[in-house]
Amino acid sequence: MATVIPVDEFISDEWYPGFKPSYTHAPWYIDPVQTFRKEDEENFWFLDFHWPRGLTPMGLIWNEDGYNWASQLAAEQMPLPPGRGITCRLGGTHTYGSPLPVNDVREIGQRARRLERSLPPFLQNFDGIWGDMREEVNESWDFFRGVDHSALSLEDLRENLIQARQYHKRAFEIHFQVMYPLLANYIGFYSMCTELGLDPGQIGKFLQGYDTKIMETDRELWRLTGAARAAGLDRVFAASDASQLRSALSAHGGSAGTWLTTFDDFLQVYGWRTEGSCDIALPSWNEDPTPALGMIKSFLQKDTVHDFGKARNAAIEEREAAVDAARSTLTLDEQKLFDGGLASCRAANFPWWQDDHNYYIDLRISLPMRWACQAIADRIGADHQDDTLYLFWPEIMDVSAGRRPYDAGMRSLVEQRKQYFDYWLDRRPSLPKVVGTIPESVNDPILIEIFGLNSHFLRAVEAAGSDSEVKTLTGVPASKGTGRGPARVLHNADELHRLAPGDVLVCESTSPNWTPAFAKIAACVCDGGGTLSHAAIVGREYRVPTVTATGLATVVISDGDDVEVDGTTGRVTVLKNQAPNGRG
């Protein structure tokens, strides 16, 4: 029985004061941004971690251009065989995401064949493809950096904002066009490694030790830390709160003034980044250097200086050792397969790109829109520079075109919306992490890897939804496949009559008189036994997923627990049923 978490508390057409989501205005590819409706309960929604504060009205641009345009476009173009990308619904100011499935088996098959043709060349040419895309992003970045907003008329600022949004939208097209295939390759490799029996904890190491733009930034921060120490500024840093550091250093003068010049040079290169992803409401380090100064302050508190060269060498050494150890457990054929996958994942390295693209896209791509919005705020005489972030796109278009005055009514609307934002900010900690219908599995690579919506997560939220707890056992994978059902814990063959079709048999071990039971059970879990124990042989013969040598199955699992047995990996996931002896 699927677990359903109601969406009722979010079903509302009431939203930010003066605006209804049904005013949807931005183009979407498959499904638009909306508030929840009752029928959304049939789908699975997870609270998006990217915006822990919630989104301002202008922040909604990311949902529109990111998920509901770019991810859906990328999923259709790649294509993602069983999915059309990600859509979202709004719980107040907070975003719930959901995968859009393809349900037609014939269409999924056709999309899978298209992917067979599109994926290999993308991966093989990744360096050039990403290089071109990065260049495109940088070229536009340089353009927007070069704009002197003070010289632009309100009408030109409006045009600049439209261009900045188009840039933002295009950057996220690139983002998802790269992320989907890279992740598909990475998760495929990761899963294959797991099936080859490699320790999942080691797999990430195979791809580490490659420099990224983010690491370059960290290196510079450490360089600045060394300079601050050399200039004898430890005490100034120690004495001030991070938010007061800039004025404290200016007031200190002398060597501090020189250091600040160096710091500003650093900001001109590395300071165009926000402290969170994809949010126009967030300032860059240039606008507010508190985060960077705070990091240097904390680095100064350490006695040792971080040695990047040493750390990198250690990472490389660890990588090579992990690869060698993994290969030693593989047959020659498997080594060939592993080497091919590793080479492909290194050439199109997702963990590396994940860091690298954040620098070029996620952490700074909202800034040109932010600058334009702030300049418009100045020009229309808003009370605060950020007030325009509380306007919706059609509103700021009207205001900047002079079609609508920024009058007392709008000012009051902005104040009400700030209160609405704060109200939902307070509610954030108590919001459900997932709502709707929890699926058996999620097959969108982004949701699996970035949001961690793997089967273990899904079983855990199911358990939370049914007020139970989840436990995992591992044992010897004895008969492959997965099976799920209510547990029946048997201590001897006299109890075999208690098994109902679809039950998961849990026992210490089986002997030949247990054989007939295998015709009706969904899976089998044993405390002991290897791959030639009776349960293993009969499990294979009857094609019943079986895991042996779990050690404690008959202790940990109780009658009625919802148990999922993966006979391929040896993993047993147990959702404890709180109602004793209940049939799940």
Next chain:
Amino acid sequence: MPHPSTGTNAIAWVDDIASDQAIGACGAKMGRLAELYQAGVNLPKGFTVTVEAFWRHWEQAGLAEFADAALDGLGPGAEPARIEAAAAAIRAEVGRRAMSADLAALIGGAYEELCSRCFEINVPAAVRSSAIGEDSGTASFAGIFDSYLGMSGPERVLDAVRDCWASLFNARAVSYRLRAGLHYTDMPMAVGVIELIHARASGVAFSVHPVTGKTDRVVIETNWGWGEAVVQGLVTPDHVEIGKADGRILKYQVADKTVVSAFDYAAGRVVETGMPARLVSQRVLDDEQITAITDAVLAVERHYGYPVDVEWVLDRHRREGEPICIVQARPVTVTTAQSTPTEWDPAAMAAKYIFRT
């Protein structure tokens, strides 16, 4: 040169029966040993009380009529209780009806010959069921018939032979046959009498991974002492995987082995008992022994030309370089023919692991 005790077809020595007749006369288990002897595999000494001996006893003792009457009216959907009752009645009757003096003398004589070949009076023997067709095709009767390890002296061996015959009517064997549409006469019972190797360690070895079906490796599972605890799943054995292409040990997982099949001298048989503490988490096999086992199972696979699993015993007197002893071999029950790709195919991997298309 015919041996005195092979003058009749009731007895067939492992080292003295033609390959093409072995399985028909000796059943699957013992017939294969005879084939392996011809192929040069190292085996324990032993003989088979043949299918013909079974039939001879069956007729002489009037058991055919009794069994037919007891099984009359039982079909595939029969009540488990009725099957159990009929099976128990037949087993009891097999136990009650004595063997003819001639047949008893033939088996006893063969056992005496085995003792003299082994240079041991009342040599402890493994008495194993070896029914016709018991591990053919998909329906494995593995573990469904009886075996008795450590039977010493002619009386105990004779009793064990009759017990093996009776086990043709173990309830689960009867219900298995009813469901499969088989009659017991389709699978008459030969019985092997084999020298009991003094086991330092035993186990099983597969020439294919029994779970994944991968043909690129040998898989060994092992425990101290005799192999019964492993085969019956009473113990979690040490698990070893070896790459076939280069003989490299890919993994050795040492298990906590809490049960051991050991010789109980007072009872005169192999019994399952608690593992001595010092052996529980001790690695069973060294690299040289692993190589010997790998060589043996691959020799058996080469002989048959298809994946096999074998039961093997490491004789406590074995010296480095000597072959391992094989006590049973059979085709692997289920092999999922799995074509393992050797070239990285990102779309295929994504389809398999993410999209499940």
